[in-house]
Amino acid sequence: MKAKVYVKLKNGVLDPQGQTILSSMQRMGYDFASDVRMGKFFEIEVKDDSCKADLEKIAQSMLANPIIEEYSIEFGE
Amino acid sequence: MKAKVYVKLKNGVLDPQGQTILSSMQRMGYDFASDVRMGKFFEIEVKDDSCKADLEKIAQSMLANPIIEEYSIEFGE
Numbered sequence: 366m367k368a369k370v371y372v373k374l375k376n377g378v379l380d381p382q383g384q385t386i387l388s389s390m391q392r393m394g395y396d397f398a399s400d401v402r403m404g405k406f407f408e409i410e411v412k413d414d415s416c417k418a419d420l421e422k423i424a425q426s427m428l429a430n431p432i433i434e435e436y437s438i439e440f441g442e
Numbered sequence: 443m444k445a446k447v448y449v450k451l452k453n454g455v456l457d458p459q460g461q462t463i464l465s466s467m468q469r470m471g472y473d474f475a476s477d478v479r480m481g482k483f484f485e486i487e488v489k490d491d492s493c494k495a496d497l498e499k500i501a502q503s504m505l506a507n508p509i510i511e512e513y514s515i516e517f518g519e
Contacts, residue, residue: 368475371483373483373485383484386484386504386505389504390500390504393500393504395493395496395500397488397489397492397493397496398445398486398487398488398493399487399488400485400486400487401484401485401486401487402484402485403482403483403484403485404482404483404484404485405480405481405482405483406448406450406480406481406482406483407460407463407478407479407480407481408450408477408478408479408480408481409475409477409478410475410476410477410478411474411475411476412474415474416472416474416475419472419474423467423470423472427463427466427467427470428463
């Protein structure tokens with residue numbers, strides 16, 4: 366199965382990449398969006414969901430910067 | 443509501459960042475993972491899901507590189 370870790374900037378933290386994409390969309394004539402935030406995710410192939418606690422540690426120490434980013438973990442597939 | 447566009451490398455395309463994370467996890471003693479793939483996502487604030495066709499164009503032309511990446515679009519929240 367797959368564990369998915371989603372990492373994104375906390376609300377309130379400026380996201381220049383997202384802002385650039387929003388500006389580009391508007392310049393291209395797409396005006397349906399009011400905000401764009403960018404994030405990253407990790408698809409991790411695992412045997413079962415018993416690794417959740419370990420994944421939390423990995424997310425905090427390696428995948429996300431907990432000062433400015435938040436993460437969530439999902440299991441699926 | 444939010445449109446979410448997930449972009450990841452196609453299967454078969456090498457993912458050095460994912461491989462580095464996998465190696466680091468193993469070096470730290472976490473051996474439950476057999477593969478790590480990294481991707482990015484975009485949370486786009488929209489009024490409704492009528493923008494799906496436009497989003498497809500934006501994903502193809504701006505958010506993903508269709509030669510090596512694939513994308514999926516979800517609406518939620």
